[in-house]
Amino acid sequence: MVDDNSSSNKRRTVTIADVANASGTSGATVSRVLSGYEFVKESTRNRVMEAVKRLGYVANLPARSLAGGRSRIIGLLVPNLDNGYVGTIAQGIDQALASANYDPILYTSHRHPGKETFYANAIANGLTEGLLLVAPQVLTTYLDSLRERNFPYVLIDQTDATENSNVVESTNRQGAYEATQYLVKLGHTRIAFIRGALTVQSAKDRLQGFKDALEDCGIPVCEDLILEGNYQQQNGYETTKTLLQSGESLPTAIFASNDLSAFGAMDAVRECGFSIPEDISIIGFDDVPQSSMVYPKLTTVRQPLELMGKVAARMLLERIGCPNLPPQRNTLDTQLIIRDSCGPYPAQRDRIEQA
Amino acid sequence: MVDDNSSSNKRRTVTIADVANASGTSGATVSRVLSGYEFVKESTRNRVMEAVKRLGYVANLPARSLAGGRSRIIGLLVPNLDNGYVGTIAQGIDQALASANYDPILYTSHRHPGKETFYANAIANGLTEGLLLVAPQVLTTYLDSLRERNFPYVLIDQTDATENSNVVESTNRQGAYEATQYLVKLGHTRIAFIRGALTVQSAKDRLQGFKDALEDCGIPVCEDLILEGNYQQQNGYETTKTLLQSGESLPTAIFASNDLSAFGAMDAVRECGFSIPEDISIIGFDDVPQSSMVYPKLTTVRQPLELMGKVAARMLLERIGCPNLPPQRNTLDTQLIIRDSCGPYPAQRDRIEQA
DNA sequence: CTGAAAGCGCTAACAA
DNA sequence: TTGTTAGCGCTTTCAG
Numbered sequence: 001m002v003d004d005n006s007s008s009n010k011r012r013t014v015t016i017a018d019v020a021n022a023s024g025t026s027g028a029t030v031s032r033v034l035s036g037y038e039f040v041k042e043s044t045r046n047r048v049m050e051a052v053k054r055l056g057y058v059a060n061l062p063a064r065s066l067a068g069g070r071s072r073i074i075g076l077l078v079p080n081l082d083n084g085y086v087g088t089i090a091q092g093i094d095q096a097l098a099s100a101n102y103d104p105i106l107y108t109s110h111r112h113p114g115k116e117t118f119y120a121n122a123i124a125n126g127l128t129e130g131l132l133l134v135a136p137q138v139l140t141t142y143l144d145s146l147r148e149r150n151f152p153y154v155l156i157d158q159t160d161a162t163e164n165s166n167v168v169e170s171t172n173r174q175g176a177y178e179a180t181q182y183l184v185k186l187g188h189t190r191i192a193f194i195r196g197a198l199t200v201q202s203a204k205d206r207l208q209g210f211k212d213a214l215e216d217c218g219i220p221v222c223e224d225l226i227l228e229g230n231y232q233q234q235n236g237y238e239t240t241k242t243l244l245q246s247g248e249s250l251p252t253a254i255f256a257s258n259d260l261s262a263f264g265a266m267d268a269v270r271e272c273g274f275s276i277p278e279d280i281s282i283i284g285f286d287d288v289p290q291s292s293m294v295y296p297k298l299t300t301v302r303q304p305l306e307l308m309g310k311v312a313a314r315m316l317l318e319r320i321g322c323p324n325l326p327p328q329r330n331t332l333d334t335q336l337i338i339r340d341s342c343g344p345y346p347a348q349r350d351r352i353e354q355a
Numbered sequence: 356m357v358d359d360n361s362s363s364n365k366r367r368t369v370t371i372a373d374v375a376n377a378s379g380t381s382g383a384t385v386s387r388v389l390s391g392y393e394f395v396k397e398s399t400r401n402r403v404m405e406a407v408k409r410l411g412y413v414a415n416l417p418a419r420s421l422a423g424g425r426s427r428i429i430g431l432l433v434p435n436l437d438n439g440y441v442g443t444i445a446q447g448i449d450q451a452l453a454s455a456n457y458d459p460i461l462y463t464s465h466r467h468p469g470k471e472t473f474y475a476n477a478i479a480n481g482l483t484e485g486l487l488l489v490a491p492q493v494l495t496t497y498l499d500s501l502r503e504r505n506f507p508y509v510l511i512d513q514t515d516a517t518e519n520s521n522v523v524e525s526t527n528r529q530g531a532y533e534a535t536q537y538l539v540k541l542g543h544t545r546i547a548f549i550r551g552a553l554t555v556q557s558a559k560d561r562l563q564g565f566k567d568a569l570e571d572c573g574i575p576v577c578e579d580l581i582l583e584g585n586y587q588q589q590n591g592y593e594t595t596k597t598l599l600q601s602g603e604s605l606p607t608a609i610f611a612s613n614d615l616s617a618f619g620a621m622d623a624v625r626e627c628g629f630s631i632p633e634d635i636s637i638i639g640f641d642d643v644p645q646s647s648m649v650y651p652k653l654t655t656v657r658q659p660l661e662l663m664g665k666v667a668a669r670m671l672l673e674r675i676g677c678p679n680l681p682p683q684r685n686t687l688d689t690q691l692i693i694r695d696s697c698g699p700y701p702a703q704r705d706r707i708e709q710a
Numbered sequence: 711c712t713g714a715a716a717g718c719g720c721t722a723a724c725a726a
Numbered sequence: 727t728t729g730t731t732a733g734c735g736c737t738t739t740c741a742g
Binding site for chain 1: 718719720721722
């Protein structure tokens with residue numbers, strides 16, 4: 001019975017009461033010190049801090065939450081994790097959260113087909129203080145519940161039609177406009193456009209930018225060249241393949257409304273025996289990390305993904321601090337990044353061959 | 356005073372007591388039903404379930420945790436988020452967790468330089484039921500605390516020297532061995548090796564595999580061709596550049612011990628005016644998603660990243676269920692993925708030119 | 711099979 | 727400035 005180091009598994013974790021004892025104060029005071037309450041005698045504060053350190057006290061999160069304190073956890077709803085898009089945004093979020101000492105809990109939307117689960121996890125369960133929604137696809141119902149409860153949330157790269165949400169986005173229409181203009185300046189007039197699902201605001205805006213630019217350049221919009229898409233690589237591949245094999249008069253450039261589908265398009269173009277950009281130019285949207293790694297390096301419209309994450313997180317934290325701030329929309333600038341996937345039309349080599 | 360829909364912000368969330376009332380039972384019984392306790396009368400169970408559904412009851416997580424229930428949250432410690440490596444593993448983890456109805460809370464290790472913070476977040480705070488450590492760099496101290504408390508955790512793609520941890524890894528030595536052998540078969544004898552930090556077990560194992568293969572092929576190991584690295588792209592770039600510019604007799608192939616540094620090496624090789632694989636072959640390790648997207652597509656040793664995540668999560672869940680299972684090591688197979696970044700030496704075109 | 715009651719560890723009035 | 731006292735919502739003995 002002298003030593004018991006073999007069997008005692010669960011050495012009780014040190015609680016606020018232990019600290020109170022060790023420092024000759026009460027739990028309430030310890031709590032005050034810990035939460036930075038102002039009116040605590042200097043000497044008391046010191047004694048408490050010393051005990052905290054000596055005992056290695058760490059607050060119990062569930063207890064704190066339950067009692068009405070901050071959990072310092074925010075929910076992060078993402079569609080998936082295996083592409084650079086989400087990762088880059090998440091990186092920005094994490095940075096902003098880190099400096100405020102918050103941690104994100106991850107909810108992947110692919111597993112929340114019914115609203116209940118997500119709704120449950122995110123709000124009713126009382127764990128998170130706020131929600132960051134990365135490019136959420138299913139909106140209305142969730143958002144209504146959130147707003148109804150005055151639960152802080154911000155949308156990233158997606159807009160709520162009601163204009164009542166906090167959102168961080170980028171100049172989608174403008175970005176698409178410039179990209180299209182760039183293509184036109186290169187001499188292209190037959191430009192295919194792979195759009196995203198029209199339930200997604202950014203997809204609509206990009207399409208609009210494309211059409212506007214064409215119109216402003218005096219090029220008629222050809223509906224046959226506007227391809228149904230869903231922002232997925234596979235879709236970009238298939239839709240492009242179909243187009244190129246259709247035998248109709250081919251486009252000389254393809255504007256994929258996100259990089260992922262642009263990658264798919266690149267594969268298809270090459271499989272059909274064309275080269276990029278000599279035969280067909282390709283331009284994307286997002287500038288995910290892979291864009292500068294594919295061959296040829298993808299010319300694309302850059303969204304400041306990491307920054308968007310950072311801004312969104314800050315915005316959320318701000319709302320958590322002041323629950324009554326009015327909804328705010330933060331639109332960051334896109335930027336055309338010219339790399340190697342677009343060339344002039346007619347292509348240089350044609351001119352040379354013709355000469 | 357008739358309607359109050361304008362000012363009542365925090366409509367109380369429905370609790371277990373509400374369900375108890377609505378179903379004419381007690382909180383205890385509701386709790387039993389919810390936790391799947393066997394000995395509850397069928398009719399009672401039905402009444403409770405009905406009330407739960409009707410009221411939209413959702414358990415309060417903090418309360419449940421505090422009272423000693425499961426939080427269904429596991430901590431996921433990752434080095435960062437902005438590369439495919441972590442994303443792919445996380446995707447696997449998320450899948451396995453999802454089917455067990457768990458959610459991951461994300462801890463990024465870059466912000467936990469001191470052990471305290473992480474230790475605090477992960478264990479003492481009472482939120483998580485277990486921990487998944489993706490390629491953790493700092494080990495000993497943490498792991499000791501974890502083990503001491505019998506806190507469930509599993510290491511992914513990193514090994515604990517004490518052999519007392521649960522780990523999921525892959526056949527690093529063997530993979531590197533095969534890759535090297537492949538290079539040798541292609542005719543290469545001057546092979547540079549960019550290694551990872553030797554504090555990382557996988558880095559040591561890969562280096563060992565490289566050396567073993569060379570030896571077995573009767574090729575002397577040239578220490579000058581073993582380059583210090585750290586698994587980062589930037590490092591792969593710099594170290595390769597230095598090597599190529601050193602003017603010494605150049606390698607005909609480079610084995611980067613992870614894909615990220617291989618990408619860096621590719622950049623450097625091209626910047627120095629060589630082409631891949633004609634002048635210099637490059638092989639990587641991991642097979643992150645980008646590997647098949649770069650140009651030329653990277654030949655590499657595939658680690659089943661997603662599977663590793665899945666297996667690790669399952670392993671953890673198992674330990675959470677049975678806290679006394681002995682430490683287990685799960686070593687998954689690597690596989691050589693031959694793509695376009697390696698060629699024969701001397702290169703074909705040389706032979707043709709010579710002919 | 712079910713209810714009553716006692717906390718889990720913390721925060722937030724309310725006194726002192 | 728500090729201590730006392732209630733809970734937060736749930737799980738879990740302990741009695742029926």
